[in-house]
Amino acid sequence: MDLFEFQGKQFFAQYGIPVSPGEAVKTVDEAVAVADKVGYPVVAKAQVQVGGRGKAGGIKLANDAEEVRTHASNILGMDIKGHEVKILWIEKASDIAEEYYASFTLDRSAKKHLGMLSAEGGVEIEAVAASNPEAIARIHVDPVEGLTEAQCRSWVEAAKLNPAATDGAVDILLKLYNAYVEGDADLVEINPLILTPEGKVHALDAKVTLDGNADFRHPEREDWKGLEVLDDREKMARERGLQYIGLTGSVGIIANGAGLAMSTLDVVNQVGGEPANFLDIGGGANATVMANALEVINTDQNVRSIFINIFGGITRGEEVANGIVEALGRVEIGSPIVIRLDGTNADEGRAILKEHETANPVGPGGGSLISRPTMLDAARTAVELASR
Amino acid sequence: MSIFVNKDTKVVYQGLTGSQGRFYGLRNRDYGTQVVAGTNPKKAGEDVDGIPIYASVGEAVQATGATASCVFIPAPGVASAVLEAAEGGVEFVVVITEGVPAHDEARFYNRLRRDFPNVQLLGPNCPGIITPGECNIGITAGEIAKPGGPVGIVSRSGTLTYQALYELKLKDIGVTTCVGIGGDPVPGTSFIDCLSRFEADPDTKAVMMIGEIGGTAEEEAAEFIAKEMSKPVCAYVAGVTAPPGRKMGHAGAIVSGGKGTAAAKMEALSGAGVRVAQNPTEAADLMADVVAGL
Numbered sequence: 001m002d003l004f005e006f007q008g009k010q011f012f013a014q015y016g017i018p019v020s021p022g023e024a025v026k027t028v029d030e031a032v033a034v035a036d037k038v039g040y041p042v043v044a045k046a047q048v049q050v051g052g053r054g055k056a057g058g059i060k061l062a063n064d065a066e067e068v069r070t071h072a073s074n075i076l077g078m079d080i081k082g083h084e085v086k087i088l089w090i091e092k093a094s095d096i097a098e099e100y101y102a103s104f105t106l107d108r109s110a111k112k113h114l115g116m117l118s119a120e121g122g123v124e125i126e127a128v129a130a131s132n133p134e135a136i137a138r139i140h141v142d143p144v145e146g147l148t149e150a151q152c153r154s155w156v157e158a159a160k161l162n163p164a165a166t167d168g169a170v171d172i173l174l175k176l177y178n179a180y181v182e183g184d185a186d187l188v189e190i191n192p193l194i195l196t197p198e199g200k201v202h203a204l205d206a207k208v209t210l211d212g213n214a215d216f217r218h219p220e221r222e223d224w225k226g227l228e229v230l231d232d233r234e235k236m237a238r239e240r241g242l243q244y245i246g247l248t249g250s251v252g253i254i255a256n257g258a259g260l261a262m263s264t265l266d267v268v269n270q271v272g273g274e275p276a277n278f279l280d281i282g283g284g285a286n287a288t289v290m291a292n293a294l295e296v297i298n299t300d301q302n303v304r305s306i307f308i309n310i311f312g313g314i315t316r317g318e319e320v321a322n323g324i325v326e327a328l329g330r331v332e333i334g335s336p337i338v339i340r341l342d343g344t345n346a347d348e349g350r351a352i353l354k355e356h357e358t359a360n361p362v363g364p365g366g367g368s369l370i371s372r373p374t375m376l377d378a379a380r381t382a383v384e385l386a387s388r
Numbered sequence: 389m390s391i392f393v394n395k396d397t398k399v400v401y402q403g404l405t406g407s408q409g410r411f412y413g414l415r416n417r418d419y420g421t422q423v424v425a426g427t428n429p430k431k432a433g434e435d436v437d438g439i440p441i442y443a444s445v446g447e448a449v450q451a452t453g454a455t456a457s458c459v460f461i462p463a464p465g466v467a468s469a470v471l472e473a474a475e476g477g478v479e480f481v482v483v484i485t486e487g488v489p490a491h492d493e494a495r496f497y498n499r500l501r502r503d504f505p506n507v508q509l510l511g512p513n514c515p516g517i518i519t520p521g522e523c524n525i526g527i528t529a530g531e532i533a534k535p536g537g538p539v540g541i542v543s544r545s546g547t548l549t550y551q552a553l554y555e556l557k558l559k560d561i562g563v564t565t566c567v568g569i570g571g572d573p574v575p576g577t578s579f580i581d582c583l584s585r586f587e588a589d590p591d592t593k594a595v596m597m598i599g600e601i602g603g604t605a606e607e608e609a610a611e612f613i614a615k616e617m618s619k620p621v622c623a624y625v626a627g628v629t630a631p632p633g634r635k636m637g638h639a640g641a642i643v644s645g646g647k648g649t650a651a652a653k654m655e656a657l658s659g660a661g662v663r664v665a666q667n668p669t670e671a672a673d674l675m676a677d678v679v680a681g682l
Contacts, residue, residue, distance in 0.1 A: 262627040263545075265627075
């Protein structure tokens with residue numbers, strides 16, 4: 001889960017990382033009230049999960065209540081690269097002497113954590129990495145050993161920050177590593193990490209991606225989940241615990257396993273169709289999961305046919321078949337379903353489907369069920385049905 | 389011949405008393421796998437369909453001589469289950485469980501490397517490993533694999549692994565060993581771990597490799613293949629049409645900043661002399677050509 005900046009700052013604050021005092025607001029009046037409270041000048045920052053907010057006019061400095069009012073009413077409701085601004089973060093403006101970059105993430109090749117620190121912050125770090133890779137000091141941290149203060153200090157020295165920033169940076173980076181590990185984050189990034197003229201170091205921005213697999217040990221995350229940017233289909237799928245990503249085509253996809261689901265998208269594309277979604281019903285999919293999946297796809301107005309691609313390992317064929325039959329009884333499926341079923345107990349599953357097909361011939365609602373032996377055959381049939 | 393497991397491998401199932409563990413543990417035994425024990429500290433002394441339950445992996449190893457373990461423990465308990473297996477004395481640990489936190493994976497992977505360098509971890513979030521006709525550990529439906537070689541399979545995706553086995557069987561092509569390494573951020577066994585063993589295995593004459601978007605494991609494998617492999621390799625990479633920047637199920641399957649795309653991986657593999665297919669069926673067709681020319 002990607003956090004908004006203001007959530008990221010709340011997350012940082014939980015681990016003692018200094019951030020500017022501020023609050024998230026949804027109206028102009030609230031913005032003025034927060035600005036009066038934290039003291040002028042303030043910065044109003046659009047809360048959207050997309051880069052380039054500043055250039056789009058989504059970040060403004062305000063010296064008094066009147067300016068807050070003007071900027072807040074301009075920014076709230078603004079469209080930034082397709083993201084509507086619904087939340088504004090108001091914080092006390094900081095004097096900036098220097099801007100740095102700091103982050104931790106997993107280096108999959110090394111199978112260790114990777115810290116990156118640069119004296120050239122405030123800009124796109126990818127650009128720095130491309131034009132001047134020596135400007136980024138890297139450190140690999142062993143997940144078992146952790147990051148010691150001595151290691152952290154020599155890393156900071158290698159990054160050639162202003163010596164006045166060294167102690168503050170070491171302190172923040174140790175806390176940032178702790179937040180990354182204890183908070184089960186995939187990524188923590190501060191850009192810019194600033195040095196103020198008074199010699200204080202603090203986080204002016206916060207980019208945090210949390211590992212959803214660790215939700216079970218982080219009940220505090222519940223507060224942040226309500227604001228995720230999802231379309232209606234994605235919201236419905238999320239509520240039902242399905243891995244769903246909405247796309248724009250006309251062939252609805254249900255598959256078990258991320259690899260097979262991706263491959264199903266690829267095959268539909270190769271035979272000239274366009275997938276309407278990615279939907280992985282996962283390993284332990286049973287009748288209820290399948291029924292839920294069909295219901296989610298059924299709400300997509302663009303879908304003209306549904307391609308169910310199941311290869312049974314942990315998912316047993318008869319469960320899949322029962323799920324489809326149960327879903328057909330529960331909701332009226334608006335599109336024909338093409339199914340390809342193989343693997344564990346596939347014969348039992350096919351027999352159940354066959355029985356249903358015989359007992360329920362194609363009706364006027366169009367809810368037909370067609371079995372195909374291979375992935376390519378099934379994809380061709382689904383694409384052909386979608387183009388009718 | 390085979391890699392990692394064979395008819396002599398004795399397996400203890402951590403979580404055999406749970407519903408998934410029981411279902412697949414018994415299936416694996418029916419297949420012919422030596423399922424010698426299960427563990428559950430609360431049910432020591434009991435049995436699951438005749439398979440004795442011990443309090444810990446260590447006790448199971450002492451009593452049965454188990455050499456491998458298979459973990460069906462729910463995600464929150466996987467980290468301690470892996471360490472229990474390593475401390476208990478098995479040399480091969482297969483973790484089927486999905487949804488393990490990435491930080492847990494990073495910790496136990498590095499802990500094993502430091503304290504138990506001889507223990508080979510496979511997974512988490514993988515379908516397991518099968519040496520057809522000899523040993524099946526995990527959730528692969530054994531009947532879809534034809535024993536005997538000459539092809540070795542290594543795959544990051546569970547269901548695409550089954551797809552590959554099945555397509556090869558339809559073409560009457562046998563498999564020495566099929567390893568599902570899983571799609572998580574810190575897989576215990578890498579493509580390269582498997583490729584190097586297949587290269588050394590006299591019965592494996594060709595290798596099929598199935599990758600997916602995200603990370604750089606396929607690119608690293610391509611480099612290894614170019615430098616170290618004499619045997620032919622066919623590959624398929626899933627996710628050509630995946631929208632960038634979106635996470636697709638697996639924690640590992642994420643594309644960002646133009647790195648880790650299917651196109652980049654396919655290009656790297658082609659550059660290493662690998663025959664690269666556009667879909668799983670074509671991958672099997674390419675492999676059939678390779679096998680016919682052996």
